[in-house]
Amino acid sequence: MSELERVMHIEDDPSIREVARIALEVVGGFIVKSCSSGQEGLDALKQFTPDLILLDVMMPGMDGPQTLAHLRTLPETDNIPVVFMTAKVQPSEVAEYQRLGAAMVITKPFDPMTLPDQIRAIWRDWHGQD
Amino acid sequence: MNRFCDQTAPDAVDENLRLQTLRDYQILDTPPERSFDDLTALGAELLKTSTALVSLVDEHRQWFKSRFGLDAFETAREVSFCAHAIQHEDVFVVPDARLDERFAGNPLVTDDPFIRFYAGMPITAPNGARLGTFCVIDSIPRSLDSAGKDSLRRLARLAEELLALRMEGMAGRFRQQQLERQQAMNECLLGSxxxxxxxxxxxxxxxxxxxxxxxxxxxxxxxxxxxxxxxxxxxxxxxxxxxxxxxxxxxxxxxxxxxxxxxxxxxxxxxxxxxxxxxxxxxxxxxxxxxxxxxxxxxxISERKRIELMKRNFLASISHELRTPLTSISGAINLLLGGASGELPETASKMLVIAQTNATRLSLLVNDLLDIEKLESGHMRLHLSPQLLLPLVRTAIESNLGYASDFSVKLELQANAVDAMVLADGVRVAQIMDNYLSNAAKFSHPGGTAYVSTELLDGHIHVSVHDTGAGIDPADHPLLFQKFSQLDTSLSRKRGGTGLGLAIVKQLVERMGGNVGLRSEPGEGAVFWFSLPLYSE
The missing domain is CATH 3.30.450.20 (PAS domain)
Incomplete structure (x- = not known):
């Protein structure tokens, strides 16, 4: 198992996108691709080849779960953990997202200083299960 | 008025009552009725007279409900034979009017129809009022034997019966009308x-x-x-x-x-x-x-439901709209404070801490607003499972130690009923404890200790948080668990809080089948408690 390097972040809000980018690049030292919509993420997938995808749940157009459903139809994403980011959720909603195939759910507001460690841990868990 | 005035019959003693009774029958000036006409025809036949009448005497006239052998339908009371007859209890007979000084000058005697013979039996109402007579008249003088008198009495009684029946029928029709009117009214009322x-x-x-x-x-x-x-x-x-x-x-x-x-x-x-x-x-x-x-x-209540739904959607959407910028504000501040852009001057760090505290407070407020709305609208889903209560309490204390130490307040647990099980939502119990513990930290005197105790009482496990603050006036106790009621708003600004915490606690505890309350006297601190029913399999 190699280290987590390439992270794709799909989020419609530009400010959150920027905060997350700095957190992941500067604090986490990852290579980051920020996308403003599910479609943009799908389009950039082949070229960027992420190790992990951070996906906002509530987005205009294609929302998080819809984007995830699309991702899961693509063979190249089979081994890529997808992590949802959403506002405070009920345990039942977390269970529902995981049933849809999410590796984990990170609640907003998130702490950008700990976000890199959080997703590293998720990534390790995901691959530990293989 | 005329020359016969002195010969008119004197009024009955109860004339007013008699007239009123007659009016009650509502018979004067009504059309002929066959039963009465049959009766007069039978009377004339039976007593072999040319004329038979059912005559009713009112204030000024006698009016004939039925007349056999007579064209006039009424005559003035002054010339009325019947007005005399109703002064008597029994049959009143005038064999030859010409020989009777009361009637000799009467125009009905001296002129058409040239009355000679008159025999009348009073028709009496059940209250004793003599309303008129059944009478027979002839233009030749006659006498009336006792058999004839009997017949006349029977005919008068039959007339009384007919009047009574008629009255009953009228009352029945009246009742029917009343009922119909009432029913129409009811229908109209229900329809409106x-x-x-x-x-x-x-x-x-x-x-x-x-x-x-x-x-x-x-x-x-x-x-x-x-x-x-x-x-x-x-x-x-x-x-x-x-x-x-x-x-x-x-x-x-x-x-x-x-x-x-x-x-x-x-x-x-x-x-x-x-x-x-x-x-x-x-x-x-x-x-x-x-x-x-x-x-x-x-x-x-469709409209009310629609408005409730709008309110819910509005709150859901506004909380999302508030959280999105809060996420980036908090994120940006945390990045700066975490040194993501390098070392910061000390004053810049201090100001960023202020910004961070308030961003946190704002997001707590948004969470509380959403919670209270969900609780009040019944949309809060609790995930109840049987579990030990004490570990939840312990965890809550541990996670609030840091917050309490910011106020120089210690938290201590005095545990009883350590193996008590409850049917509860662990996340929500933590939320309840967070509210009580953060209040205890905020309102205790610095350097003090807030005690948490658990004990079993009447099948409920009670969790109490004792602070060592200024206490709360009992008069204010009922306000505390209401929405947006912080007793001293300047305190809330100084110490944080949304004014929703205790209202949320109350609703959450009640949803899990328990109760909340407090005991406090000014100067002696406060004890906030909640209870949950003991779970048994």
């Missing part, structure tokens, strides 16, 4: 209601739909088994989807004797949008307490 009214009989068969009920159900009363009412009239539970089971039907519940209050159901008659209604009702009993049926009155 904006509420729907539905009534069934003791067997559960529908007997009444008012106009509104008919409109809402898109149908009139159909004769059917009460069990199929819900399906036939498209009735659903308050969610608008689940078909209403028979035992939940407000009308049938009312028929079971239940006093139904505020039952919310949905009527989705074909072609109409679902209508949410609040139903009130109860059994109908007669004066002996015997069940006659049941009534339900329904009030349309």
């Amino acid at each position: 209601l904006v509420e729907a009214v539905v009534v069934c009989d003791a067997e559960g068969k529908l007997t009444l739909f008012n106009d509104t009920a008919r409109e809402w159900h898109g149908a009139d009363i159909r004769d059917m088994d009460p069990a199929s009412l819900a399906a036939q009239y498209d009735l659903f539970e308050a969610d608008g989807i689940t078909p209403l089971p028979m035992q939940s039907l407000p009308l049938l519940r009312a028929l079971q004797g239940e006093s139904v209050r505020g039952a919310e159901i949905c009527i989705a008659a074909g072609g109409q949008p679902p209508r949410f209604v609040l139903a009130n009702g109860g059994p109908l009993r007669d004066s002996e307490g015997q069940l006659m049926g049941a009534v339900v009155v329904m009030h349309d």
